[in-house]
Amino acid sequence: DTGVSQDPRHKITKRGQNVTFRCDPISEHNRLYWYRQTLGQGPEFLTYFQNEAQLEKSRLLSDRFSAERPKGSFSTLEIQRTEQGDSAMYLCASSQTSGGKGDEQFFGPGTRLTVL
């Protein structure tokens, strides 16, 4: 399967704990995005990388959130001191930039986080 993969698929944690999620994009894609989706809502943009550079961050991404994409391959999203409001589906997407045109973003299956 050459699609976007995410690990773990489900994570249950206690409030105050740190969690880390991993995303492996489609291999030739240079852009990688993180979104968050709560029940009954559409995904909301968090941040994106072009190769290893983090180019944009949403104001939704508080100081407790950090994302990395070392070497421009896989990415990790870490949430420190989790809160119950962090419970959501965390989605990763990847795309290949096409000379100024909009990108077709392909999503992974998501990591569902539950904070108790």
Added chain:
Amino acid sequence: QKEVEQDPGPLSVPEGAIVSLNCTYSNSAFQYFMWYRQYSRKGPELLMYTYSSGNKEDGRFTAQVDKSSKYISLFIRDSQPSDSATYLCAMDAGNMLTFGGGTRLMVKP
């Protein structure tokens, strides 16, 4: 007011019906328009991607964009029970996507 508005439904139709799903938007900077299908507890799956105003057809799906009215539509012909899912419209001004809230569709046999 949200940048992208989408009726949450649920929309219930009989098998074989033509389904019309719609979104309106307020940001004139949006240039690229997408429709995603999302099954329960799964990631969104890209269905249609359009750039200009007009229609784009792919099998049973037709995407329509009217930039002057800031209105986009997705039509599904000969709907099947397997089409039952949440349909998300998404718009791109060049970097990240802005999504509607999704419309839940149920196609009954």
